[in-house]
Amino acid sequence: xxxxxxxxxxxxxxxxxxxxxxxxxxxxxxxxxxxxxxxxxxxxxxxxxxxxxxxxxxxxxxxxxxxxxxxxxxxxxxxxxxxxxxxxxxxxxxxxxxxxxxxxxxxxxxxxxxxxxxxxxxxxxxxxxxxxxxxxxxxxxxxxxxxxxxxxxxxxxxxxxxxxxxxxxxxxxxxxxxxxxxxxxxxxxxxxxxxxxxxxxxxxxxxxxxxxxxxxxxxxxxxxxxxxxxxxxxxxxxxxxxxxxxxxxxxxxxxxxxxxxxxxxxxxxxxxxxxxxxxxxxxxxxxxxxxxxxxxxxxxxxxxxxxxxxxxxxxxxxxxxx
Amino acid sequence: xxxxxxxxxxxxxxxxxxxxxxxxxxxxxxxxxxxxxxxxxxxxxxxxxxxxxxxxxxxxxxxxxxxxxxxxxxxxxxxxxxxxxxxxxxxxxxxxxxxxxxxxxxxxxxxxxxxxxxxxxxxxxxxxxxxxxxxxxxxxxxxxxxxxxxxxxxxxxxxxxxxxxxxxxxxxxxxxxxxxxxxxxxxxxxxxxxxxxxxxxxxxxxxxxxxxxxxxxxxxxxxxxxxxxxxxxxxxxxxxxxxxxxxxxxxxxxxxxxxxxxxxxxxxxxxxxxxxxxxxxxxxxxxxxxxxxxxxxxxxxxxxxxxxxxxxxxxxxxxxxxxxxxxxxxxxxxxxxxxxxxxxxxxxxxxxxxxxxxxxxxxxxxxxxxxxxxxxxxxxxxxxxxxxxxxxxxxxxxxxxxxxxxxxxxxxxxxxxxxxxxxxxxxxxxxxxxxxxxxxxxx
Numbered sequence: 197x198x199x200x201x202x203x204x205x206x207x208x209x210x211x212x213x214x215x216x217x218x219x220x221x222x223x224x225x226x227x228x229x230x231x232x233x234x235x236x237x238x239x240x241x242x243x244x245x246x247x248x249x250x251x252x253x254x255x256x257x258x259x260x261x262x263x264x265x266x267x268x269x270x271x272x273x274x275x276x277x278x279x280x281x282x283x284x285x286x287x288x289x290x291x292x293x294x295x296x297x298x299x300x301x302x303x304x305x306x307x308x309x310x311x312x313x314x315x316x317x318x319x320x321x322x323x324x325x326x327x328x329x330x331x332x333x334x335x336x337x338x339x340x341x342x343x344x345x346x347x348x349x350x351x352x353x354x355x356x357x358x359x360x361x362x363x364x365x366x367x368x369x370x371x372x373x374x375x376x377x378x379x380x381x382x383x384x385x386x387x388x389x390x391x392x393x394x395x396x397x398x399x400x401x402x403x404x405x406x407x408x409x410x411x412x413x414x415x416x417x418x419x420x421x422x423x424x425x426x427x428x429x430x431x432x433x434x435x436x437x438x439x440x441x442x443x444x445x446x447x448x449x450x451x452x453x454x455x456x457x458x459x460x461x462x463x464x465x466x467x468x469x470x471x472x473x474x475x476x477x478x479x480x481x482x483x484x485x486x487x488x489x490x491x492x493x494x495x496x497x498x499x500x501x502x503x504x505x506x507x508x509x510x511x512x513x514x515x516x517x518x
Numbered sequence: 519x520x521x522x523x524x525x526x527x528x529x530x531x532x533x534x535x536x537x538x539x540x541x542x543x544x545x546x547x548x549x550x551x552x553x554x555x556x557x558x559x560x561x562x563x564x565x566x567x568x569x570x571x572x573x574x575x576x577x578x579x580x581x582x583x584x585x586x587x588x589x590x591x592x593x594x595x596x597x598x599x600x601x602x603x604x605x606x607x608x609x610x611x612x613x614x615x616x617x618x619x620x621x622x623x624x625x626x627x628x629x630x631x632x633x634x635x636x637x638x639x640x641x642x643x644x645x646x647x648x649x650x651x652x653x654x655x656x657x658x659x660x661x662x663x664x665x666x667x668x669x670x671x672x673x674x675x676x677x678x679x680x681x682x683x684x685x686x687x688x689x690x691x692x693x694x695x696x697x698x699x700x701x702x703x704x705x706x707x708x709x710x711x712x713x714x715x716x717x718x719x720x721x722x723x724x725x726x727x728x729x730x731x732x733x734x735x736x737x738x739x740x741x742x743x744x745x746x747x748x749x750x751x752x753x754x755x756x757x758x759x760x761x762x763x764x765x766x767x768x769x770x771x772x773x774x775x776x777x778x779x780x781x782x783x784x785x786x787x788x789x790x791x792x793x794x795x796x797x798x799x800x801x802x803x804x805x806x807x808x809x810x811x812x813x814x815x816x817x818x819x820x821x822x823x824x825x826x827x828x829x830x831x832x833x834x835x836x837x838x839x840x841x842x843x844x845x846x847x848x849x850x851x852x853x854x855x856x857x858x859x860x861x862x863x864x865x866x867x868x869x870x871x872x873x874x875x876x877x878x879x880x881x882x883x884x885x886x887x888x889x890x891x892x893x894x895x896x897x898x899x900x901x902x903x904x905x906x907x908x909x910x911x912x913x914x915x916x917x918x919x920x921x922x923x924x925x926x927x928x929x930x931x932x933x934x935x936x937x938x939x940x941x942x943x944x945x946x947x948x949x950x951x952x953x954x955x956x957x958x959x960x961x
Contacts, residue, residue, distance in 0.1 A: 205831050205839045205861060212846045212880050213857040215945045217931035218873075219534070219690065223893075223938040225886050281886070323889040323939075407892070457892040457905065508923045509900040510761070510774040 225322070229282035231405045235396030236289050236447065242392040243293070243385040246351040250297040251385045257301045259288030261308030269317045283322050287311050290330035293386020293443060294487070295337075296347045303344055307333035323453045327494045331448055331487050338487075346484075350382045358382045359438040360477065360484060363431055376437045387440035397446040410455065410466045411445035417470025425478045441473065444486035454494040461497070461504035468493045468500075520741040520748050522734060526725075526766040527752040530899040532932045534690050534755050534853070536729060540812045540819040541693045546701055548823045549836055553623055555598050555827030556608055556864040557583060560616040562657040563664045564590030569619055575602045580630040580803050582653070583619055592665040592867075593655045597805040597825035598623035611830065611849035611863045612663070613856045618864060621827070635801040639712060642798070644674075647716050654797035655804045655867070660684060660695075660758065660787030661850055663868035666794070669784065670716055676779035678717040682767055683710050685726040685733065685788040686751055686758030689851025692871045694808040695788040697821045699726065699733035702792055703740035705799075709791025710746065712798055717784070724788075725749040725767050727757055755853060756930035760785040762899055774926055789870070804867055811837045813852075815844045815874035824865060830872060831861030845877035853931045883940035894933035894943055900926050904933035904943040911950035916957065919950035927951060 243251040266284040270277045291307050311329035319325045338345040350356045359381060362368040371381050379389025387393075400406045418441060419432050427435065435441070449455060449469050456465050469489045476485030560566035567584030571577055577596040585593040600623040608618040642650075652667035683706065687695040699706055706724070714722045722743070726734050728750045738748045749767045751757050761772040763785055770781040778785050789807060796802040805826050812819040817838025824833055830847060834840065848855040849869045865872075894904035902923055910918040924947055933943040 205835045207844070207861060209843055209877070211844065211857070211859055212882065213859045214846075214882070215942075215948070216848075216852070216854050216856070217935050217944065218846060218848050218852040218855065218857065218875070218880070219935065220883060220940060221532075221534075221936055221938075223936070224940070225889055225938050228889070228891065228938055278886075283889075321887060323887045452890045452892070457890050457895055457903065459892075459895070462892075505903065505922075506895070506901040508774060508902060508926045509765075510771050510776065510926075511923075512773055 225281045225283070228405055229286050231400060231403050232286050232447070233282065233289065235400045235405075236286075236293070236386075238392040238395045239293070239386050239389055239443075240289065242379055242389040246379060246388060247297040247385050253301060254295050254297070254299060254304050254385060255289065255292040257304040258292035258295075258308055259285050261305045262288035262291065262312050265309050265312040266317065269313050270321070273317065275321065278322065281322060284312060287316070287329045290386070290447065291333050294330060294334040294384050294440070296345070296384050297349050297353075298347050299344055303337055303341060307337050310336045325453055326498070327491060328448050328451045328454045331491050334487050335491060348382045348384070351380055356382045358484070359434050363434060364477070370434060373433065373437075376434065381438070383438070384440065387443045390437045390442045393442045393446060397442075400446070406446065406450040407462055409459075410450045410462050413463050413466035414445040414449055414469045414473075415441060417467045418473045421471055421474035422478065425474060427478065435477065439477070439484050440486045444490055445469070449490050449493070454497060456497050456501040456504065458501055458504040458506055460506070461500045464500050464504065465493050465497055468496065520738045520743070520746050522738050522748045522750055523767070524750050525728075525752060526749050527754060527757070528762045528765045528899060530897055530901065530932070531754040531756060531762070532897040532936050533753075534935065536753070537691050538693050538696070538729070540691070541810050541821050542696055544697075544819070544821055546697050546808050546821045546823055549825065549828065549833065551623055551625055551627060552598065552825055552828045552832050554603070555596075555621050555623065555825055556618040556829065557594050557596060557621065557827040558608070558610045558616050558618045558864060558866055559584045559594060560614060561594060561610070561612075561663065561826070561866040561868065562592040563662065564588060564592070564668070566616055567591060567594050569605050569617065571602050571619065573602050573604055576600070577602060577621060578628050578630040580633045580805055582803070590665060590668050592657050592667070593653065595655055595803045595805045596621055597827050599626050599628035600624040609860070609863055610866050611856065611858060611869050612866055618827075633800070633802050637798050637801060639708075639715060639798055644716055647712060647798070650797050651794060653803070654793070656790060656793050656797065657804070657867050658787055659789035659793065659807060659868060659870065661854060661868050661870060663866070666786065666790055669786065670713070673717075673779040673784050677782050678720050678779065678784055680721045680723060680768055680783040681710065681713045681717055682749075682763055682783060682785045683722070683724045683788055683791050684758050684760065684763055684785050685724055685730070686763060687730070688727060688753075688755045688758040689853055689855075691812050691873050692810045692851050693812075694810045694821055694870050696730050696733055698789055698792050698808055699730070700736050703736050705792050705795040706737065706788055707741050707743070707746065708799065709793070709795040711743065712794050713784070713786070713791070714745065719745065722746040723749045723767050725751055725763050727751045727753040729753040755932060756899060756928070759899065759928055759930055761928065807867065809833075809865065809869060810871040812871065813874040814879055815840055815842060815876040817841045826867055827864045829862050829864055830858060833865065833872060834861070834874065840874065842876040842878070844874050845880035846875045848873040848875075853935065854929070885941055886939035888939055888941060891938060893936040893938065897932040897936045899930060899932065900928055902927060904947060907950060908941060908943045908946040911946040916950055916953045919947075920954050924950040924954060
């Protein structure tokens with residue numbers, strides 16, 4: 197018979213037996229975080245260009261502190277040390293981005309400790325925190341050292357009012373739109389360049405790391421409500437480009453664990469962020485409002501998620517089944 | 519020439535590297551005659567068969583050797599001519615343990631007298647069609663193994679207006695449906711016409727993912743029936759899941775807890791239609807089928823026509839053996855197939871492929887905490903929240919898992935595939951389904 201002299205196949209090792217699916221995508225948490233870091237890179241380079249050594253100093257101190265605090269607290273709580281997932285680096289970058297250039301180094305260290313230990317790890321670590329760690333830290337710094345947290349300087353190092361403060365006060369001269377777009381304006385180090393932030397945002401959307409609907413609905417709602425509240429149409433573009441709205445909408449409101457997971461929930465969350473941002477800017481006492489708007493919506497996210505549970509395919513409507 | 523409906527699809531799902539080029543251009547080869555086959559008496563959904571032969575009996579190819587009086591069952595046939603050596607319990611490729619009839623082949627391949635009698639569809643009544651399909655032991659060959667005669671009779675009163683042949687073959691790696699479509703288009707169409715006749719000349723669709731342009735082309739040219747349309751589906755997993763295909767092709771929603779017939783449609787696999795054509799035209803029962811033997815761990819990937827009851831080892835041997843060290847052997851596709859622990863398991867009717875991955879390729883990923891990225895929700899074709907069902911299932915809270923609609927899961931595995939944290943989403947949801955169902959039985 198044919199095949200008689202063929203070697204028969206044998207197994208000399210044990211096979212893995214597990215339930216399907218037997219293949220997995222090559223997307224990992226680390227890769228996702230790396231994508232966010234890559235997306236933040238243009239704005240990081242921009243911040244160094246505009247704010248020089250201060251930006252390098254804050255970014256390094258903030259990132260290193262976040263990683264060290266994360267490893268330390270995880271060791272202390274006898275959890276697995278997960279600094280390899282790079283999420284602490286993302287928090288560090290975003291925290292630095294939210295500080296004005298003259299901020300002393302120890303404030304960045306405090307912020308990192310607050311973000312990682314209090315906001316993130318004590319609430320269960322990655323995926324379990326209910327508030328954006330970097331924004332939580334910014335709020336804590338704002339409450340503790342308000343003059344440091346709002347010591348906005350222009351790229352030339354001179355303290356100055358931000359475009360939003362000028363708009364709010366109704367006096368002073370606004371920078372040109374071109375300078376606004378490129379980022380040659382006063383503010384925290386990572387928020388000023390809409391152009392560089394948008395380059396990163398496009399990358400994140402193409403890589404499918406973030407859902408485009410959150411920033412679009414957020415910024416759209418802000419613009420519409422500002423118009424309804426009587427802000428001049430000419431000034432709307434300043435509102436969009438200033439005050440960290442681009443940074444907040446694309447990089448912070450899209451934070452996974454602090455925004456709803458449901459598709460409808462994400463839209464409601466984004467609209468909520470937009471409403472609060474516009475309301476605080478026009479009716480509130482502060483000129484800056486993105487951080488608090490996102491933080492407030494972070495707290496509402498779990499409830500929004502429950503309200504917006506997707507309807508299961510083929511689900512029979514309650515009144516139809518009767 | 520049949521009309522082609524373009525770009526049909528459903529919401530959700532995931533794009534998976536296809537890896538079909540290992541075998542998609544390889545013509546179907548007949549496997550060499552196995553020395554011994556083990557015919558399982560349970561190769562289908564429903565009651566197991568009882569052996570109707572004894573140890574020592576001589577049997578011929580296509581001879582019925584197991585049957586049952588139950589309604590939901592399908593008889594089994596010998597795939598070789600030779601002597602019954604034993605009837606013993608074995609694990610089959612479906613992961614169940616059941617009685618298997620061991621038959622030693624005499625190498626003569628002598629056909630049973632009943633085989634080869636030419637048949638004609640025009641003279642057959644509905645009852646004749648169902649009886650022939652039942653006697654031939656035909657079951658759904660896409661992987662479900664539901665007896666085809668039961669599928670027809672259970673839908674007979676449901677005003678079926680559309681019959682869909684499922685040639686999506688959305689599982690990566692597999693190409694057995696693809697090859698049958700391009701090598702046997704007339705028989706595939708004939709099989710469809712049998713089904714259409716059974717449902718009072720309803721409309722017929724052949725649904726094919728658009729990564730198989732040649733099959734779409736060949737089938738649309740081969741068909742002269744105005745009532746048959748070719749549905750070109752976007753390539754996306756799980757396009758071939760039956761409720762998804764009804765949604766894609768007919769834009770109808772199968773209600774939760776319902777069946778395709780509740781959307782006035784019936785779906786069956788391409789290879790099933792081919793098997794039906796063989797029984798109606800040539801009185802040939804289902805004792806062999808085409809499977810794709812492939813994967814990085816196989817030396818010469820092939821599409822093989824194998825006899826039911828051949829062992830995995832016997833089949834892999836004919837594909838040049840292993841390439842490197844095998845780490846995982848899967849019966850079926852890599853998304854929904856069943857991992858094997860031995861080379862001795864016999865192939866059953868619903869197995870559409872053997873996929874072997876090397877040891878390096880199947881390293882088990884470390885499970886990380888859920889980061890709530892929502893990818894599982896994006897890809898879920900039934901719009902579940904897999905992260906929460908899984909979380910409740912893993913802590914044993916089955917009431918909450920049920921509240922989050924665990925029972926609506928179709929086990930496609932898209933969520934587990936897409937999860938960046940490599941969490942066992944589908945696996946734990948299936949666990950919840952089993953728990954919920956068994957709790958219901960208890961109460």
